[in-house]
Amino acid sequence: MTTVIVAGAGLGGVSAAFELRETLSKEVNVEVVNEGEEFNFVPSNPWVAFGSRTRDQVALPIGPIFDKHDIDFNGSGIKHIDPEARRLTLGDGSQKSYDFLVICTGPKLAFEQVPGAGPENGYTQSICTVDHAVKAHQAFEQLLENPGPVLVGALPGASCFGPAYEYVLSLEYELRKRKIRDRVPITFITPEPYIGHMGLGGVGDSKGLMEHKFREHGIKWVCNAKVTEFSNNEASFDVLNEDGSSRGSQQLPFHLAMFLPAFKGSPAVAEVTELCNPKGFVKVDKHQRSVAYPEIYAAGVCVAIAPIEETPVPVGAPKTGLMIESMTSAIVANIKATLEDEAATAEPTLSALCLADMGNTGMTFLAVPQNPPRNQNWTGSGRWVHWAKVGFEKYFFHKVRHGTSEPVYEKVGMRMMGLSRLKPKDD
Template identity: 55%
Template sequence: MANIVVLGAGLAGMSAAYELRDRLGKSHPITVIGDGERFSFTPSNPWLAVGWRQADDFTFAVGQYLARKDIEFVPHRATRIDAAGNRVETADGRAFDYDYLLVCTGPRLAFEEVPGTGSVSGHTQSVCTTPHAQAAWEAYQAFLKDPGPIVIGAVQGASCFGPAYEFAMIVDADLRKRKLRDKVPMTFVTSEPYIGHMGLGGVGDSKGLMESEMRQRHIQWITNAKVKEVRAGEALVVEHDGQGQPTGEHTLPFKFSMLLPAFKGVDAVAQVEGLCNPRGFVVIDKHQRSPRYPNIFAAGVCVAIPPVEATPIPTGAPKTGFMIESMVTTIVRNIQAELQGKPADFEGTWNAVCLADMGDTGVAFVALPQIPPRNVTWTKVGKWVHVAKVSFEKYFLYKMRHGTSEPIYEKYVMKALGIERLKSNGNGK
């Protein structure tokens, strides 16, 4: 019998818990440790921030659903990992021993790295968490009463650019519906070397495609940008050239701003000696396990992945839902194999598949594998992407509530995009 502890009750953690129970049966105790009682479908946060969703539409208390699968749930964050002693301590003073530990915590949001960012002690909003998106909605409602310039984007070191693009396009669509768009100059600020880079080195002609979408929406942009500081009502942005040398400084006034921060590892994980890189992300091998601690695995945003390429201003590589599902399945199969006395040699496929909503249309990105050169590179725009993402939200929430271990991204998104056909001919045409 193996005692398995999963840190994190998000996309990776919940998927891992269900898949472990399905594959291992009920003879192995599984405990999920989460930071709070509710699961949240993070991709819905941009909709919440403009009032198109309410938090209850895509969040729910997870304890009762995990209990149905005989999985214990602890709604208190981990405060310390004793990797040598195989024990996790939580904020409520308890300790949990483990034979296997799955780190699925997601990131810590490093607002402190850019002065003035964040809604708690700064002047910008975020859509990284549901509470942040709720705060953004409150700020947005005040903005609608007195509209003016908007600044949206992602600061230096950010590794998840999709939500920034989504939010800019969604705000544009929302303002047009409200007949307020003509009163709101918009500027997109990003550390990417060009629009559509996405932390992936571009996907097909994503540069031309995304630039075209921005032009149609009258959204100005600044690339190779470092946000130096944000003050009340203005952002100081330094633009750089292709060699990373400053070329000019912009003072951008705003009445509403959403800037995605850089990510770091959560404290309890980052403090484990030899587990993480300097940013606090878990170092893993091709089997998703720690080289230092063989009974610790990791999946999701907390995993250390090198940038796809060097860029003048630091950018990280995104971890999409499809990639996270692959990581989870790899971990579960390796643990299952090890418990059966077989070689734990399963490897994940780090492919990037993303559905980005644009309010009244959307864009789909496919990069197989994520790091070029690729077997498949495919990008398409259409209203069908918006419809597909809305539908997928429902599918995934169903999975989380009903405890199904089936790979929803692979079953639904890959089918919707015709990825099996793309794999077969290798060109996406």
């Protein structure tokens, strides 16, 4: 019997597993190996950080759902990959052989690159995982009791910036709602060369929109910032000129700091040197197939995608949900073709769609394709973005609970664009 193993049960992993099960013959065994027993809809984590969602509302046990859809599941994670033997060693010590491996393991969060960073061993908060978001909510509650300066942003090499913008503007809204905004100076510190760059070289008028939002809400910002260290109440960072030379070092105090880290490949994947680039991301061809091992595919944050442009402080290219779903659909089509002795020809669209809820308003951008020049290059804002994101959450959890392969990001994204043309841009 042919066995296809999906590594990871995040957005990409569940999409791949359900579509594989729906598309391939019942004679094909589909299995999922994940590090943990839960699925977490990561885009909802910022809501957890401010208390509008609980942990149980954005994470759910995934094993029973896979079981209902004839997908085997193991939550002990992958300890070692032997691509020559096509065999995995799992965290519980067992081994599994595969005919095809689909890697959707997401990133390792590289907080260790900046001393003092991270919620486990450092002084900063994160919303990258649901448990981080729970801890960030505790820090938010402490800020309400003891108001003071807040720093928000991203560390050198980061590639995911949307959640940082979402967090800082949602925080500002929550503070205004409680009438203590005047006691909390907020500064946004980012390696981006300008506000709204997003790792994409900007999308539409994202630069102008974000600068307007920050000015309107009294948020200061520092770009080309290379954070070097956090203490328990102060951040140190260098500010670079466009040529990469130093403009000087700064220190800013904080009562609360939330910074998104750079990403690396997960350890079991990164140790297979022929599979990955130096950061541990999987090198794939245009069909999402490993360059070194054609029976291995990869989708999502674990995939190696070159930065769109060189910047004074390095930034990476993001992988958003629309792109990830297109990657998994291409992978399923190519595995099906290979099993039918046909050539693998499917290619993902590699477009970017992002929504950032900002309390009583929001911002969204669409880049088709992700790398310029683009066929569509659009940015929008308004209260309708909040409801669009609620729709994403609702439909994706429906997809997970019912085990469907429906492309949620494409479906809701197109509705969202239609909604943007009907609703006023009220802030």
